[in-house]
Amino acid sequence: MHVAIPLYPRFTALDAVGPYTVLAFTPGWSVTFVAAAPGPVTDDRGSLAMTATASFEDVPRPDVILVPGGPGTPAAMADEALLSWIRAAHEHTRWTTSVCSGSFVLGAAGVLTGRKATSHWGWADQLPAVGALHVKERVVVDGKIVTAAGVSAGIDMALTLLAEATDEETARIVQLAIEYDPLPPFGGADPHTAPAARREAALGLVS
């Protein structure tokens, strides 16, 4: 299975690297980072550049596309080279996926019309603006479209995808390999029950 992850300026690194690590660790799966042109692409913090090793033209028919989110999403939603690659690749993908605001990029490419999807809690309720139906879940599977909530949700999305594409045991093996037995020091972080001041402070960090 060949996965292509498009990079664009100001993507959020963990959106890409969480699911990348899950899928690239899977036997028989490979991942290619793509962009308009090969070369380094800088993330949203300005402190991490990851290298796209192929152009969009080089990878026209990946089995899976996985679009990360980040503060660069609004610009990505107007990037016709990226959108037309997604649109054309999606016709042949086995799975079309996103993390965080990456679902808005999928939506801008026109592939979410009438489909169930999710995104970061801060703006997931705006998904109808790109034609999608917002479902308040961490990972949403609608046919071959699989979308994740914010940033770290990409890890859970990739494990879900992996189980759908292979089997539960394969997903569990990879999960054990990356020791994903999460134990956040103060418990979970449910955005729907978090205090308003914390929500506001958190949104300030991701906008």
Next chain:
Amino acid sequence: MHVAIPLYPRFTALDAVGPYTVLAFTPGWSVTFVAAAPGPVTDDRGSLAMTATASFEDVPRPDVILVPGGPGTPAAMADEALLSWIRAAHEHTRWTTSVCSGSFVLGAAGVLTGRKATSHWGWADQLPAVGALHVKERVVVDGKIVTAAGVSAGIDMALTLLAEATDEETARIVQLAIEYDPLPPFGGADPHTAPAARREAALGLVS
């Protein structure tokens, strides 16, 4: 607070990018990826290159060092440029940290002697070989040394570190920003209760 993450060939990307994302999202914190020389460094899958923007000499006194693990660890444990940078930086750090087999690199640099530490479940019991006392926890804090279990544990480690270095609310705000409300599709992945066949298959993926 200035964090330096050394990259070396065949590091595991999520080891670095999980805690990077937590710490780089924190107001007032910045992260620099360092290596023997600036430039791209390729990960353990051979499919992701991340750019070190500074050399070891450029960043002699970071507040925090965070050493990722990966299949490249044995070579890193014999890399004198890396080890001597860790040794010298550690004298002045506020925190010295690692993820996964990165604790063995810290050990090879001589900074874990008699200290409590952890690592990936596959080889954490070998920590005494580098002078450390193995503690079977996901995140181990011993004074200014903070070590994490395998790969994804770096996210929990970074949140723990952040709470220690600032306060609990700051860590919770960042956690909410990256929507770290983990929900692995099949529950946790406790290596100590996993079936032997799954353990063996998982170890095959990370060795």
